[in-house]
Amino acid sequence: MSVPDTPPGTRRRPAPRRRLATVAALVASLAAALVLPGLGLSVPSPAYADSAGGRDIRTGLPGTALTWGSNHRGQLGDGNTAGAATVPGRVCGNVTCTAPLDKAVQVAAGDGHSIALLEDGTVLGWGNNANGQLGDGTKTDRATPVRVCAVGEPAPCASVLRGVVSVAVGDLHSLALLNDGTVVSWGSNSVGRLGDGSAAPEQPSPVRVCALNAVAPCTSFLTNVTALSAGFQHTLALRSDGTVASWGHNGNGQLGDGTTFPRTTPVQVGGLSNAVSVAAGQFHSVAALADGSAYSWGVGAGLGDGSGAQSTTRVRVCAIGQTAPCTSFLTGVKSVAAGGFHTLAVRTDGTALAWGDNFAGQLGDGSTTTRKAPVQVCAPGGCSGTLTGVTAVAGGTTGIHSVALRSDGSVRTWGFNGSGQLGDGTTTSRLTPVRVCAPGQTAPCAGFLEGVTSIGAGDSHTIAVSRPLADLATSIGASPEPVANGGTLTYTVRVHNYGPTSAEDVVLTDHLPTTVRYAGATPSTGYCDTPPTGTTNTVTCHFGTLARGGAATVTIAVKVRSTGSVTNVVSATGTTPDPRPANNSAAITTPVG
Known part of the structure; x- marks a missing residue:
């Protein structure tokens, strides 16, 4: 059997399976408990x-x-x-x-x-x-x-x-x-x-x-x-x-x-x-509309016309802070969305506006006051600023x-x-x-x-x-250059995440050249799996999560057993998709004096 639908014309308040009075009391107590800046x-x-x-x-x-x-x-x-x-x-x-x-x-x-x-x-x-x-x-x-x-x-x-x-x-x-x-x-x-x-x-x-x-x-x-x-x-x-x-x-x-x-x-x-x-x-x-204005029709404070009275034809949405009859109107609107009895808008400057019912704070202006004209959505944590960078x-x-x-x-x-x-x-x-x-x-x-x-x-x-995306970029430096045969060569490897999101489970791998012997490794974060000192094998460093814009480094010391030059190649991987894997590896050749 179908779930009975609300009869046409019945005002369906969007209470999440609680009586409206219960929700209103909850919101009132919330408002009293919150300490709102300025x-x-x-x-x-x-x-x-x-x-x-x-x-x-x-x-x-x-x-x-x-x-x-x-x-x-x-x-x-x-x-x-x-x-x-x-x-x-x-x-x-x-x-x-x-x-x-x-x-x-x-x-x-x-x-x-x-x-x-x-x-x-x-x-x-x-x-x-x-x-x-x-x-x-x-x-x-x-x-x-x-x-x-x-x-x-x-x-x-x-x-x-x-x-x-x-x-x-x-x-x-x-x-x-x-x-x-x-x-x-x-x-x-x-x-x-x-x-x-x-x-x-x-x-x-x-x-x-x-x-x-x-x-x-x-x-x-x-x-x-x-x-x-x-x-x-x-x-x-x-x-x-x-x-x-x-x-x-x-x-x-x-x-x-x-x-x-x-x-x-x-x-x-x-x-x-x-x-x-x-x-x-x-x-x-x-x-x-294409000119940045906004129009509404129907009934309720979600119209944003300062009145909320029923209108079967379009009315213009008022500017911020206006009261009916409005003398100025909203501009710079890029897109709109609607809740049950409230409306949201994105402006071309990346800020967000809201108007309509607000008994649960759905307008985001720090209050539970119904607004019949638009208000700015506040910044997270308080209304000393506004929410910015909004795209939808x-x-x-x-x-x-x-x-x-x-x-x-x-x-x-x-x-x-x-x-x-x-x-x-x-x-x-x-x-x-x-x-x-x-x-x-x-x-x-x-x-x-x-x-x-x-x-x-x-x-x-x-x-x-x-869709998490990383962009790992690896660089490597060596000191001293040139290095003496039998001397200590120190590699400094850096992995930077230029991606739009965090990079998860980042691992750096260095397959040591056969012409060197492992001496030590010190990561800036995480830990390294290292071979026994004096052997030639693989150094694997686990950096964990690199935040967007974050970086991790490791210094790897080796003893040189060669003449001519030493070439070392390092690479980084992660479980977050990386659309530019060519950046993940780096190499350096150091002359041996």
């Missing part, structure tokens, strides 16, 4: 080139899918359905969980389920499947990933969905953008959120989204789509001409077509012709926490943390951003998540793609 929506989808060319625009190299937070429906994909995780863990790459899911390029999260786009253009889903939102043709929950079926395939599916370039997730439905600019959807179809024009309550396998204003059974389908955003019970599609299509629940005007009628096939949002990013919340929608934000469609991806590949989170969805090793809610811990850490974390390329926020869990 982002299932995924990251906005990438732009699709054109429908004729069918160009592949998947962003980034594939990485490992990581999840943290609630796991009550298996949404963490780790093979379990119990408990919660307060730090990131790897999603299983197979049913037996003997390998991680390491071919993901984009991820998205909903109300108890997760979706991942793989580098081969196929899609996986796991977690809650009571409404068919995993797309595998069934309504069986999955604690490990399963493949999304091809359009119309019944279970067991003979073929899988292919040619996908982007994914989006609502609370109980999922969508995929194909490389021909069309869209498919699956899961709950309450209030027409799948956009296929049918009256079916759910679709456990993908169906095609109809063309604008089409009537079922549809014979033409939506085209030229460049990005998707799925809200609670409605969906937005950005098109290549800058217009926006919408469908699903519309009781509060969240479709932006000037009405409050639900739409089972797409309609066009009025007055938008140069949108570059869209976001759908529970009962509101937002768009960033995410907030769950029914969630009350926010996520930000920074240009250095690290992740910041804030808001409600009752299930560990902030990933900082605790279940303490945060009014300002905290850094997400590395897998395997415990609070207080000494290592932090790096190399992230995609983020998504669900109701009470968070998902990311991490």
